[in-house]
Amino acid sequence: VFDRFYASLEARTCNACGHLNPAPARYA
Structure with missing residues (x-):
């Protein structure tokens, strides 16, 4: 869910x- 959001x-x-x-660094 969060990866789609970010x-x-x-x-x-x-x-x-x-x-x-x-977005947090791991999602950027």
Whole structure:
């Protein structure tokens, strides 16, 4: 589940403010 989440830039981007949440190093 998490690898799919971190692989998607859209999923990591905050809809409210547009901030991109950084992925942990092992997912980058």
